[in-house]
Amino acid sequence: MKIAILPGDGIGPEIVAQAVKVLNVLGESFELETAPVGGAGYAAHGHPLPEGTLALAKAADAVLFGAVGDYQYDNLERQFRPEQAILGLRKNLGLFANLRPAILYPELAGASTLKPEVVSGLDILIIRELTGDIYFGQPRGVRECPDGPFKGQREGYDTMRYAEGEIRRIAHVAFQAAQKRDKRLTSVDKANVLETFQFWKDIVTDVHQEYPDVALDHMYVDNAAMQLVRAPKKFDVMVTGNMFGDILSDAAAMLTGSIGMLPSASLDANNKGLYEPSHGSAPDIAGKGIANPLATILSAAMMLRYSLNRAEQAERIETAVKSVLAQGLRTADIHEAGTTLVGTEAMGDAVVKALA
Numbered sequence: 001m002k003i004a005i006l007p008g009d010g011i012g013p014e015i016v017a018q019a020v021k022v023l024n025v026l027g028e029s030f031e032l033e034t035a036p037v038g039g040a041g042y043a044a045h046g047h048p049l050p051e052g053t054l055a056l057a058k059a060a061d062a063v064l065f066g067a068v069g070d071y072q073y074d075n076l077e078r079q080f081r082p083e084q085a086i087l088g089l090r091k092n093l094g095l096f097a098n099l100r101p102a103i104l105y106p107e108l109a110g111a112s113t114l115k116p117e118v119v120s121g122l123d124i125l126i127i128r129e130l131t132g133d134i135y136f137g138q139p140r141g142v143r144e145c146p147d148g149p150f151k152g153q154r155e156g157y158d159t160m161r162y163a164e165g166e167i168r169r170i171a172h173v174a175f176q177a178a179q180k181r182d183k184r185l186t187s188v189d190k191a192n193v194l195e196t197f198q199f200w201k202d203i204v205t206d207v208h209q210e211y212p213d214v215a216l217d218h219m220y221v222d223n224a225a226m227q228l229v230r231a232p233k234k235f236d237v238m239v240t241g242n243m244f245g246d247i248l249s250d251a252a253a254m255l256t257g258s259i260g261m262l263p264s265a266s267l268d269a270n271n272k273g274l275y276e277p278s279h280g281s282a283p284d285i286a287g288k289g290i291a292n293p294l295a296t297i298l299s300a301a302m303m304l305r306y307s308l309n310r311a312e313q314a315e316r317i318e319t320a321v322k323s324v325l326a327q328g329l330r331t332a333d334i335h336e337a338g339t340t341l342v343g344t345e346a347m348g349d350a351v352v353k354a355l356a
């Protein structure tokens with residue numbers, strides 16, 4: 001089985017190296033092939049998603065992705081910016097279903113900025129639609145404002161849109177995920193203001209008829225953001241659009257102690273997928289050897305479970321991660337008094353050791 005390894009920028013190469021170490025000691029005969037992406041793709045081939053990288057990702061059985069983005073590329077024309085690489089991969093590979101599980105490991109209850117009693121035992125799943133919404137809607141751009149008090153000035157605009165089929169397929173993913181868990185689904189929308197999300201709500205409600213065993217409720221996104229920090233354990237599965245899901249999953253990350261703990265799977269209709277931590281390239285800490293590699297290692301575990309049919313290996317990795325946390329090892333982002341501060345490599349090595 002072939003795995004495309006796309007480390008990307010910033011802390012991407014540092015954290016992906018740890019996940020690769022873990023994959024290499026599982027005793028499987030995976031073929032790993034690495035290619036540049038993001039700013040690294042632009043530097044090597046003049047494009048954030050070089051043709052060869054896209055071809056590799058398409059040919060592979062799964063993709064392990066680090067992160068893309070660097071301040072030095074922020075002024076490039078948009079099509080050349082590193083972030084276009086991950087958006088292009090999602091679109092080209094049809095990865096419409098993004099699963100972001102927010103689980104609080106008991107040892108990290110004190111690392112969360114929320115009170116331990118609010119987050120202990122947390123286990124929620126955010127399902128984010130990943131190839132539609134205002135992220136991809138056309139038209140978009142900067143033009144002359146056609147009317148109103150600012151007529152004649154320049155205005156920026158984007159288009160929020162969701163086709164019925166796009167909503168139906170992500171709703172099915174969400175109801176089926178809920179069936180395997182506590183059978184509760186919260187659909188997050190902004191139906192009180194946006195046509196797109198009234199339509200979203202109507203379609204999710206319609207799909208619900210096929211899943212009578214799942215309890216569905218609807219929540220406005222602003223309230224959902226508030227409830228996530230007020231009483232996050234009340235949620236089981238949340239499903240929402242691309243932009244709301246981006247924001248809510250970063251908020252949920254802090255419930256787990258750090259954004260360095262939140263893995264993700266981005267899946268197509270046949271469970272082919274790309275696996276990446278939910279965080280970015282963290283240019284502020286890149287090259288310092290202090291980034292938390294656990295979200296990436298846990299993303300590799302999700303890859304084994306969802307795309308490579310190796311659930312037992314996924315569990316081995318998850319157990320190894322629990323074991324290093326139980327040993328008291330912590331990177332800086334989750335460090336507390338009484339625990340042992342380690343760097344990125346030492347954390348990766350500890351997971352490898354715990355697998356033995």
Ligand SMILES: NC(=O)c1ccc[n+]([C@@H]2O[C@H](COP(=O)([O-])OP(=O)(O)OC[C@H]3O[C@@H](n4cnc5c(N)ncnc54)[C@H](O)[C@@H]3O)[C@@H](O)[C@H]2O)c1
Pocket residue numbers: 011015066067068069070071083086259260276278279280281282283284285290291292293295333
């Ligand atoms: N999927 C992706 O590739 C992806 C996701 C988000 C952001 N980005 C890009 O990353 C760049 C930086 O964005 P940002 O600063 O808004 O978000 P970020 O997630 O990179 O960083 C936010 C904060 O979290 C910290 N952090 C992130 N990951 C960490 C880890 N593993 N261990 C310890 N601390 C960690 C960072 O140091 C920073 O303080 C931008 O170019 C952005 O577009 C890429």
Ligand SMILES: CC(C)[C@H](C(=O)O)[C@@H](O)C(=O)O
Pocket residue numbers: 069083086087246278280
């Ligand atoms: C880098 C960016 C395009 C990306 C997104 O907005 O989807 C990131 O924030 C994420 O959450 O994966």
Ligand SMILES: [Mg+2]
Pocket residue numbers: 246247250278
């Ligand atoms: Mg994000």
